[in-house]
Amino acid sequence: MLQRRFVCTLDELPPGGMKLVDVGKFGVGVYNVRGALYAIVNYCSHQGAPLCQGMIGGTNESDPDEPDRLRRVRDGQIVRCPWHNWEFDVTTGQNVADPQRRVRTYQVDVAGGEVYLTA
Protein backbone atom coordinates (compact mmCIF):
# COMPACT_ATOMS: atom_id res chain seq x y z
CA MET A 1 0.00 0.00 0.00
CA LEU A 2 1.56 3.25 -1.14
CA GLN A 3 1.87 5.91 1.49
CA ARG A 4 2.94 9.53 1.25
CA ARG A 5 5.61 10.27 3.81
CA PHE A 6 7.83 13.15 4.88
CA VAL A 7 11.51 12.82 3.77
CA CYS A 8 13.28 16.04 4.76
CA THR A 9 13.12 19.75 4.09
CA LEU A 10 14.10 20.85 0.61
CA ASP A 11 17.09 22.69 2.11
CA GLU A 12 18.47 19.34 3.26
CA LEU A 13 18.35 17.90 -0.28
CA PRO A 14 20.16 20.35 -2.59
CA PRO A 15 20.80 19.64 -6.32
CA GLY A 16 23.19 16.71 -6.67
CA GLY A 17 22.11 15.25 -3.33
CA MET A 18 20.38 11.99 -2.35
CA LYS A 19 18.45 10.96 0.75
CA LEU A 20 18.03 7.28 1.49
CA VAL A 21 14.61 6.65 3.02
CA ASP A 22 14.01 3.58 5.19
CA VAL A 23 10.91 2.31 3.50
CA GLY A 24 10.00 -1.12 2.17
CA LYS A 25 12.42 -4.02 2.07
CA PHE A 26 15.39 -2.25 0.50
CA GLY A 27 14.89 1.48 1.04
CA VAL A 28 14.30 4.18 -1.56
CA GLY A 29 16.76 6.86 -2.70
CA VAL A 30 15.34 10.35 -3.28
CA TYR A 31 17.48 12.42 -5.67
CA ASN A 32 17.60 16.11 -6.46
CA VAL A 33 18.57 16.37 -10.14
CA ARG A 34 19.17 20.03 -11.04
CA GLY A 35 16.24 21.09 -8.88
CA ALA A 36 13.79 18.34 -9.81
CA LEU A 37 13.14 15.42 -7.45
CA TYR A 38 13.12 11.72 -8.35
CA ALA A 39 13.12 8.47 -6.41
CA ILE A 40 14.31 4.93 -7.21
CA VAL A 41 14.43 1.72 -5.23
CA ASN A 42 17.72 0.97 -3.50
CA TYR A 43 17.96 -2.42 -5.23
CA CYS A 44 19.76 -3.04 -8.51
CA SER A 45 17.72 -5.06 -11.03
CA HIS A 46 20.85 -7.09 -11.83
CA GLN A 47 21.83 -8.84 -8.58
CA GLY A 48 20.21 -6.77 -5.86
CA ALA A 49 23.06 -4.46 -4.87
CA PRO A 50 22.27 -1.32 -2.82
CA LEU A 51 22.05 0.79 -5.95
CA CYS A 52 21.72 4.18 -4.26
CA GLN A 53 25.18 3.80 -2.74
CA GLY A 54 26.50 4.18 -6.27
CA MET A 55 28.10 7.34 -7.61
CA ILE A 56 25.75 9.82 -9.24
CA GLY A 57 27.02 11.54 -12.35
CA GLY A 58 26.64 11.58 -16.13
CA THR A 59 27.20 9.10 -18.92
CA ASN A 60 28.79 8.99 -22.35
CA GLU A 61 27.19 9.11 -25.76
CA SER A 62 28.78 8.54 -29.13
CA ASP A 63 29.94 11.73 -30.87
CA PRO A 64 31.83 11.02 -34.11
CA ASP A 65 33.02 14.63 -34.36
CA GLU A 66 34.94 14.64 -31.08
CA PRO A 67 38.58 13.46 -30.98
CA ASP A 68 37.69 10.76 -28.45
CA ARG A 69 34.32 10.14 -30.15
CA LEU A 70 32.61 10.71 -26.77
CA ARG A 71 30.19 13.29 -25.43
CA ARG A 72 29.27 13.64 -21.74
CA VAL A 73 25.52 13.83 -21.23
CA ARG A 74 22.78 13.59 -18.57
CA ASP A 75 25.09 14.93 -15.89
CA GLY A 76 23.76 14.45 -12.37
CA GLN A 77 21.09 11.88 -13.25
CA ILE A 78 22.96 8.63 -13.83
CA VAL A 79 23.63 6.38 -10.86
CA ARG A 80 26.24 3.63 -11.26
CA CYS A 81 25.67 0.43 -9.34
CA PRO A 82 28.49 -0.15 -6.84
CA TRP A 83 28.73 -3.84 -7.70
CA HIS A 84 28.91 -4.13 -11.51
CA ASN A 85 28.76 -0.59 -12.77
CA TRP A 86 25.35 -0.84 -14.38
CA GLU A 87 24.08 2.66 -15.17
CA PHE A 88 20.53 3.75 -14.35
CA ASP A 89 18.85 7.05 -15.13
CA VAL A 90 17.22 8.09 -11.86
CA THR A 91 14.69 10.26 -13.74
CA THR A 92 13.19 7.22 -15.49
CA GLY A 93 14.52 4.14 -13.66
CA GLN A 94 15.81 2.83 -16.98
CA ASN A 95 19.12 1.08 -17.43
CA VAL A 96 21.17 3.13 -19.90
CA ALA A 97 22.42 0.12 -21.90
CA ASP A 98 19.16 -1.81 -21.92
CA PRO A 99 16.10 0.31 -21.02
CA GLN A 100 14.05 -2.82 -20.38
CA ARG A 101 16.21 -3.60 -17.36
CA ARG A 102 14.68 -0.94 -15.19
CA VAL A 103 14.41 -0.28 -11.47
CA ARG A 104 11.27 0.88 -9.75
CA THR A 105 10.61 4.62 -9.50
CA TYR A 106 8.41 6.48 -7.01
CA GLN A 107 6.46 9.71 -6.83
CA VAL A 108 8.13 12.64 -5.07
CA ASP A 109 6.54 16.02 -4.38
CA VAL A 110 7.41 19.21 -2.55
CA ALA A 111 4.92 21.06 -0.35
CA GLY A 112 5.74 24.06 1.82
CA GLY A 113 9.48 23.56 1.42
CA GLU A 114 9.22 19.91 2.48
CA VAL A 115 9.97 16.79 0.39
CA TYR A 116 7.44 13.96 0.39
CA LEU A 117 7.89 10.44 -1.01
CA THR A 118 5.00 8.19 -1.96
CA ALA A 119 6.29 4.65 -1.52
Place this chain on the structure above:
Amino acid sequence: MIVDTNVQPHFGYNAEIRQYLPDAHKLRSIPDVEQQWYQAPGGDYRRDLYGEHYPGSDPETVSRHLFEDGGVDYAILNPLTRGNIADYLLNSRICAAVNDWLLDRWLQPDTSNRFRGTIRVNPEDPKGAVGEIERLAGHPKLLQVGVPMQSREPYGKPMFEPIWEAAAAHGLPVAVHINGGNGVDHPPTFAGHAHTYPGYAAFMPLNYFVHLATLIVEGMFARHPGLKFVFADGGYDILTPLMWRLDTFWLSMRDQTPWVDRYPSEYLPGHVRFCSSAFDGPIEAGKMRRWMDFTGKADLLMYGSSYPHWSTSPPDVMATELEGLDDSQRDNVLWRNASELYGLKESVG
Protein backbone atom coordinates in the same frame (compact mmCIF):
# COMPACT_ATOMS: atom_id res chain seq x y z
CA MET B 1 20.75 -26.97 -53.46
CA ILE B 2 24.16 -27.14 -51.76
CA VAL B 3 26.67 -24.31 -51.47
CA ASP B 4 30.23 -25.10 -50.41
CA THR B 5 31.48 -21.81 -49.01
CA ASN B 6 35.05 -22.79 -48.24
CA VAL B 7 37.23 -24.38 -50.91
CA GLN B 8 40.97 -23.75 -51.20
CA PRO B 9 42.25 -23.94 -54.76
CA HIS B 10 46.02 -24.28 -55.00
CA PHE B 11 48.67 -23.40 -57.51
CA GLY B 12 49.95 -26.50 -59.30
CA TYR B 13 53.41 -25.90 -57.90
CA ASN B 14 54.93 -23.20 -55.74
CA ALA B 15 56.70 -21.18 -58.43
CA GLU B 16 53.63 -21.02 -60.66
CA ILE B 17 52.76 -17.75 -58.95
CA ARG B 18 55.72 -16.07 -60.70
CA GLN B 19 53.81 -16.15 -63.97
CA TYR B 20 51.37 -13.72 -62.40
CA LEU B 21 53.87 -11.36 -60.76
CA PRO B 22 55.08 -8.21 -62.48
CA ASP B 23 58.75 -8.05 -63.50
CA ALA B 24 59.71 -5.92 -60.52
CA HIS B 25 58.78 -8.76 -58.16
CA LYS B 26 59.39 -11.86 -60.26
CA LEU B 27 62.74 -12.70 -58.68
CA ARG B 28 61.76 -12.15 -55.06
CA SER B 29 61.76 -15.16 -52.79
CA ILE B 30 58.26 -16.03 -51.68
CA PRO B 31 57.30 -18.49 -48.92
CA ASP B 32 55.80 -21.75 -50.08
CA VAL B 33 52.07 -22.03 -49.42
CA GLU B 34 52.87 -25.14 -47.30
CA GLN B 35 55.59 -23.38 -45.29
CA GLN B 36 54.27 -23.37 -41.76
CA TRP B 37 55.28 -25.02 -38.52
CA TYR B 38 52.24 -27.18 -37.80
CA GLN B 39 51.58 -29.88 -40.35
CA ALA B 40 48.93 -32.54 -39.88
CA PRO B 41 50.73 -35.81 -39.03
CA GLY B 42 49.09 -37.67 -41.91
CA GLY B 43 49.52 -34.84 -44.42
CA ASP B 44 47.63 -31.60 -44.72
CA TYR B 45 45.45 -32.78 -47.62
CA ARG B 46 43.06 -35.56 -48.40
CA ARG B 47 45.22 -38.61 -48.97
CA ASP B 48 43.99 -39.52 -52.45
CA LEU B 49 44.76 -36.04 -53.76
CA TYR B 50 48.53 -36.28 -53.53
CA GLY B 51 50.22 -36.46 -56.91
CA GLU B 52 52.56 -34.56 -59.11
CA HIS B 53 50.94 -31.22 -58.34
CA TYR B 54 49.43 -29.66 -55.26
CA PRO B 55 46.11 -31.18 -54.17
CA GLY B 56 43.24 -28.97 -55.25
CA SER B 57 45.16 -27.46 -58.15
CA ASP B 58 43.36 -28.96 -61.11
CA PRO B 59 39.98 -27.33 -61.80
CA GLU B 60 38.61 -30.40 -63.57
CA THR B 61 39.45 -32.73 -60.69
CA VAL B 62 38.06 -30.30 -58.15
CA SER B 63 34.89 -29.92 -60.23
CA ARG B 64 34.46 -33.67 -60.40
CA HIS B 65 34.93 -34.14 -56.67
CA LEU B 66 32.71 -31.25 -55.60
CA PHE B 67 30.01 -31.02 -58.25
CA GLU B 68 29.70 -34.58 -59.58
CA ASP B 69 30.66 -36.72 -56.58
CA GLY B 70 29.51 -34.30 -53.89
CA GLY B 71 26.42 -32.82 -55.52
CA VAL B 72 27.51 -29.28 -54.72
CA ASP B 73 25.85 -26.55 -56.79
CA TYR B 74 28.22 -23.69 -56.08
CA ALA B 75 31.73 -23.67 -54.63
CA ILE B 76 33.30 -20.50 -53.28
CA LEU B 77 37.03 -20.54 -53.87
CA ASN B 78 39.10 -18.85 -51.18
CA PRO B 79 42.77 -19.33 -52.10
CA LEU B 80 45.56 -18.98 -49.58
CA THR B 81 48.33 -16.43 -50.02
CA ARG B 82 51.84 -16.67 -48.56
CA GLY B 83 51.75 -15.23 -45.04
CA ASN B 84 52.15 -11.73 -43.59
CA ILE B 85 55.36 -10.92 -45.41
CA ALA B 86 57.29 -8.04 -43.85
CA ASP B 87 57.56 -6.36 -47.26
CA TYR B 88 53.89 -5.48 -47.33
CA LEU B 89 54.10 -4.09 -50.85
CA LEU B 90 55.40 -7.44 -52.08
CA ASN B 91 52.60 -9.12 -50.15
CA SER B 92 50.04 -6.94 -51.90
CA ARG B 93 51.52 -7.96 -55.25
CA ILE B 94 51.25 -11.61 -54.19
CA CYS B 95 47.58 -11.07 -53.37
CA ALA B 96 47.04 -9.47 -56.77
CA ALA B 97 48.89 -12.36 -58.44
CA VAL B 98 46.68 -14.88 -56.62
CA ASN B 99 43.60 -12.97 -57.77
CA ASP B 100 44.78 -12.83 -61.37
CA TRP B 101 45.60 -16.54 -61.26
CA LEU B 102 42.18 -17.35 -59.78
CA LEU B 103 40.49 -15.49 -62.62
CA ASP B 104 42.77 -16.93 -65.28
CA ARG B 105 42.86 -20.56 -64.16
CA TRP B 106 39.55 -21.03 -62.39
CA LEU B 107 36.83 -18.47 -62.88
CA GLN B 108 37.09 -17.39 -66.49
CA PRO B 109 37.48 -20.89 -67.99
CA ASP B 110 34.62 -22.27 -65.84
CA THR B 111 31.75 -22.78 -68.25
CA SER B 112 29.74 -24.70 -65.65
CA ASN B 113 29.33 -21.36 -63.81
CA ARG B 114 29.58 -23.08 -60.45
CA PHE B 115 32.81 -21.59 -59.15
CA ARG B 116 32.84 -18.26 -57.37
CA GLY B 117 35.89 -16.48 -56.05
CA THR B 118 37.48 -14.29 -53.41
CA ILE B 119 39.47 -11.08 -53.78
CA ARG B 120 42.51 -11.64 -51.60
CA VAL B 121 43.92 -8.43 -50.10
CA ASN B 122 46.71 -7.59 -47.68
CA PRO B 123 45.37 -5.79 -44.58
CA GLU B 124 48.89 -4.61 -43.67
CA ASP B 125 48.68 -2.37 -46.74
CA PRO B 126 45.27 -0.69 -46.35
CA LYS B 127 45.71 1.59 -49.35
CA GLY B 128 46.81 -1.31 -51.55
CA ALA B 129 43.97 -3.45 -50.23
CA VAL B 130 41.38 -0.79 -51.08
CA GLY B 131 42.96 -0.45 -54.53
CA GLU B 132 42.71 -4.19 -55.10
CA ILE B 133 39.05 -4.20 -54.07
CA GLU B 134 38.35 -1.30 -56.44
CA ARG B 135 40.19 -3.10 -59.25
CA LEU B 136 38.18 -6.31 -59.03
CA ALA B 137 34.91 -5.60 -57.22
CA GLY B 138 32.87 -5.38 -60.41
CA HIS B 139 33.64 -8.95 -61.46
CA PRO B 140 30.42 -10.97 -61.31
CA LYS B 141 32.15 -14.12 -60.04
CA LEU B 142 34.11 -12.46 -57.22
CA LEU B 143 31.77 -12.55 -54.26
CA GLN B 144 33.88 -11.67 -51.25
CA VAL B 145 37.11 -10.15 -49.97
CA GLY B 146 39.58 -12.49 -48.25
CA VAL B 147 42.04 -11.71 -45.45
CA PRO B 148 44.20 -13.91 -43.21
CA MET B 149 43.26 -14.92 -39.68
CA GLN B 150 46.88 -14.13 -38.77
CA SER B 151 47.24 -10.46 -38.01
CA ARG B 152 49.41 -8.36 -35.76
CA GLU B 153 46.46 -6.18 -34.82
CA PRO B 154 42.84 -7.21 -34.39
CA TYR B 155 40.62 -6.29 -37.30
CA GLY B 156 38.50 -3.86 -35.30
CA LYS B 157 41.40 -1.40 -35.18
CA PRO B 158 40.81 1.83 -37.11
CA MET B 159 43.71 1.37 -39.56
CA PHE B 160 41.71 -1.41 -41.25
CA GLU B 161 38.50 0.58 -41.52
CA PRO B 162 39.08 1.83 -45.12
CA ILE B 163 39.32 -1.80 -46.27
CA TRP B 164 36.11 -2.85 -44.58
CA GLU B 165 34.42 0.31 -45.81
CA ALA B 166 35.41 -0.49 -49.42
CA ALA B 167 34.21 -4.09 -49.09
CA ALA B 168 30.88 -2.98 -47.63
CA ALA B 169 30.46 -0.30 -50.31
CA HIS B 170 30.66 -3.04 -52.95
CA GLY B 171 28.43 -5.41 -51.01
CA LEU B 172 31.29 -7.89 -50.53
CA PRO B 173 31.52 -9.88 -47.27
CA VAL B 174 35.02 -10.19 -45.78
CA ALA B 175 36.13 -13.79 -45.27
CA VAL B 176 38.77 -14.45 -42.61
CA HIS B 177 40.69 -17.70 -43.09
CA ILE B 178 43.92 -19.13 -41.70
CA ASN B 179 46.52 -18.37 -44.32
CA GLY B 180 49.24 -20.43 -45.94
CA GLY B 181 52.88 -19.50 -46.12
CA ASN B 182 54.88 -18.08 -43.28
CA GLY B 183 55.01 -14.46 -42.26
CA VAL B 184 55.71 -12.21 -39.32
CA ASP B 185 53.03 -13.50 -36.99
CA HIS B 186 52.12 -13.84 -33.35
CA PRO B 187 52.11 -17.36 -31.84
CA PRO B 188 49.01 -19.31 -32.84
CA THR B 189 47.52 -19.54 -29.33
CA PHE B 190 46.90 -16.82 -26.77
CA ALA B 191 49.54 -18.42 -24.53
CA GLY B 192 52.24 -18.98 -27.10
CA HIS B 193 53.36 -21.77 -29.38
CA ALA B 194 51.77 -25.19 -29.39
CA HIS B 195 53.86 -28.33 -29.46
CA THR B 196 51.64 -30.67 -31.44
CA TYR B 197 49.27 -30.38 -34.35
CA PRO B 198 46.13 -30.87 -32.18
CA GLY B 199 47.39 -28.11 -29.88
CA TYR B 200 47.66 -25.86 -32.88
CA ALA B 201 44.59 -26.95 -34.83
CA ALA B 202 42.24 -26.86 -31.84
CA PHE B 203 43.13 -23.32 -30.83
CA MET B 204 44.33 -21.43 -33.88
CA PRO B 205 40.79 -21.05 -35.33
CA LEU B 206 39.63 -19.49 -32.06
CA ASN B 207 41.64 -16.36 -32.80
CA TYR B 208 38.64 -15.29 -34.86
CA PHE B 209 36.98 -14.18 -31.67
CA VAL B 210 39.50 -11.41 -31.05
CA HIS B 211 38.79 -10.04 -34.52
CA LEU B 212 35.05 -10.35 -33.98
CA ALA B 213 35.09 -8.80 -30.50
CA THR B 214 37.08 -5.78 -31.63
CA LEU B 215 34.95 -5.30 -34.73
CA ILE B 216 31.92 -5.05 -32.46
CA VAL B 217 33.48 -3.09 -29.61
CA GLU B 218 35.20 -0.55 -31.87
CA GLY B 219 31.86 0.14 -33.53
CA MET B 220 32.83 -1.14 -36.98
CA PHE B 221 29.45 -2.81 -37.53
CA ALA B 222 27.55 0.15 -36.08
CA ARG B 223 29.29 2.55 -38.48
CA HIS B 224 29.00 0.27 -41.53
CA PRO B 225 25.56 -1.31 -41.66
CA GLY B 226 26.48 -3.22 -44.83
CA LEU B 227 29.69 -4.73 -43.44
CA LYS B 228 29.68 -8.52 -43.15
CA PHE B 229 32.37 -10.89 -41.90
CA VAL B 230 32.64 -14.61 -42.60
CA PHE B 231 34.85 -16.62 -40.26
CA ALA B 232 35.84 -19.46 -42.51
CA ASP B 233 37.63 -21.77 -40.06
CA GLY B 234 34.66 -22.45 -37.82
CA GLY B 235 35.02 -21.72 -34.13
CA TYR B 236 31.28 -21.19 -33.73
CA ASP B 237 31.26 -23.83 -31.00
CA ILE B 238 32.70 -21.28 -28.59
CA LEU B 239 30.54 -18.42 -29.84
CA THR B 240 27.87 -18.57 -27.16
CA PRO B 241 29.97 -18.28 -23.98
CA LEU B 242 32.16 -15.64 -25.57
CA MET B 243 29.15 -13.57 -26.60
CA TRP B 244 27.84 -13.92 -23.05
CA ARG B 245 31.08 -12.36 -21.89
CA LEU B 246 30.84 -9.49 -24.35
CA ASP B 247 27.18 -8.84 -23.56
CA THR B 248 27.93 -8.84 -19.83
CA PHE B 249 30.82 -6.42 -20.13
CA TRP B 250 28.76 -4.17 -22.35
CA LEU B 251 26.10 -3.85 -19.66
CA SER B 252 28.79 -2.77 -17.18
CA MET B 253 31.12 -0.73 -19.37
CA ARG B 254 28.86 0.58 -22.13
CA ASP B 255 29.89 4.17 -21.40
CA GLN B 256 33.42 3.45 -22.65
CA THR B 257 32.07 2.39 -26.07
CA PRO B 258 28.71 4.14 -26.47
CA TRP B 259 28.85 3.62 -30.25
CA VAL B 260 27.95 0.01 -29.46
CA ASP B 261 24.26 0.74 -29.49
CA ARG B 262 22.88 -2.71 -28.74
CA TYR B 263 23.96 -5.95 -27.07
CA PRO B 264 27.10 -7.15 -28.87
CA SER B 265 25.38 -10.44 -29.70
CA GLU B 266 22.66 -8.51 -31.54
CA TYR B 267 25.16 -7.60 -34.26
CA LEU B 268 25.63 -11.24 -35.24
CA PRO B 269 22.58 -11.85 -37.48
CA GLY B 270 23.22 -8.79 -39.64
CA HIS B 271 26.99 -8.93 -39.82
CA VAL B 272 28.57 -12.31 -39.06
CA ARG B 273 28.61 -15.78 -40.64
CA PHE B 274 30.68 -18.90 -40.06
CA CYS B 275 31.81 -21.69 -42.33
CA SER B 276 31.29 -25.14 -40.87
CA SER B 277 34.25 -27.02 -39.53
CA ALA B 278 34.42 -30.74 -38.90
CA PHE B 279 35.73 -30.07 -35.41
CA ASP B 280 33.01 -27.87 -33.98
CA GLY B 281 29.96 -28.86 -32.01
CA PRO B 282 28.79 -31.51 -29.59
CA ILE B 283 30.04 -35.03 -30.16
CA GLU B 284 26.65 -36.52 -29.32
CA ALA B 285 24.13 -35.99 -32.11
CA GLY B 286 21.27 -35.87 -29.61
CA LYS B 287 22.43 -32.49 -28.40
CA MET B 288 22.86 -31.01 -31.85
CA ARG B 289 19.52 -29.30 -32.44
CA ARG B 290 19.38 -27.50 -29.12
CA TRP B 291 23.04 -26.52 -29.35
CA MET B 292 22.51 -25.08 -32.82
CA ASP B 293 19.84 -22.72 -31.53
CA PHE B 294 22.17 -21.19 -28.95
CA THR B 295 23.05 -17.68 -30.13
CA GLY B 296 20.98 -18.31 -33.27
CA LYS B 297 23.74 -20.31 -34.93
CA ALA B 298 21.34 -21.95 -37.39
CA ASP B 299 21.13 -18.57 -39.13
CA LEU B 300 24.89 -17.96 -39.01
CA LEU B 301 26.43 -21.20 -40.20
CA MET B 302 27.22 -22.13 -43.80
CA TYR B 303 28.50 -25.46 -45.07
CA GLY B 304 32.18 -25.27 -46.01
CA SER B 305 34.18 -28.36 -46.92
CA SER B 306 37.74 -27.00 -46.61
CA TYR B 307 38.52 -29.14 -49.66
CA PRO B 308 41.28 -30.31 -50.21
CA HIS B 309 42.19 -30.22 -46.50
CA TRP B 310 42.58 -33.59 -44.78
CA SER B 311 39.51 -32.87 -42.63
CA THR B 312 37.29 -32.05 -45.61
CA SER B 313 33.65 -33.05 -45.19
CA PRO B 314 31.74 -33.73 -48.39
CA PRO B 315 28.03 -32.87 -48.18
CA ASP B 316 26.90 -36.43 -47.42
CA VAL B 317 29.33 -36.67 -44.51
CA MET B 318 28.32 -33.24 -43.34
CA ALA B 319 24.66 -34.33 -43.49
CA THR B 320 25.55 -37.22 -41.18
CA GLU B 321 27.35 -34.89 -38.83
CA LEU B 322 24.31 -32.65 -38.86
CA GLU B 323 21.97 -35.58 -38.34
CA GLY B 324 20.62 -34.15 -35.14
CA LEU B 325 19.49 -30.94 -36.84
CA ASP B 326 15.91 -30.39 -37.90
CA ASP B 327 15.16 -29.90 -41.61
CA SER B 328 15.07 -26.15 -41.47
CA GLN B 329 18.38 -25.94 -39.62
CA ARG B 330 19.96 -28.33 -42.12
CA ASP B 331 18.71 -26.33 -45.11
CA ASN B 332 20.06 -23.16 -43.57
CA VAL B 333 23.50 -24.68 -43.17
CA LEU B 334 23.72 -26.52 -46.49
CA TRP B 335 22.54 -23.68 -48.71
CA ARG B 336 20.05 -21.09 -47.49
CA ASN B 337 22.38 -18.93 -45.38
CA ALA B 338 25.01 -18.88 -48.12
CA SER B 339 22.47 -18.27 -50.85
CA GLU B 340 21.21 -15.21 -49.00
CA LEU B 341 24.64 -13.87 -48.10
CA TYR B 342 26.14 -14.22 -51.57
CA GLY B 343 22.99 -13.77 -53.62
CA LEU B 344 23.28 -17.21 -55.22
CA LYS B 345 20.19 -18.42 -57.00
CA GLU B 346 18.88 -21.92 -57.07
CA SER B 347 19.44 -22.61 -60.76
CA VAL B 348 23.00 -22.59 -62.01
CA GLY B 349 23.33 -20.92 -65.39
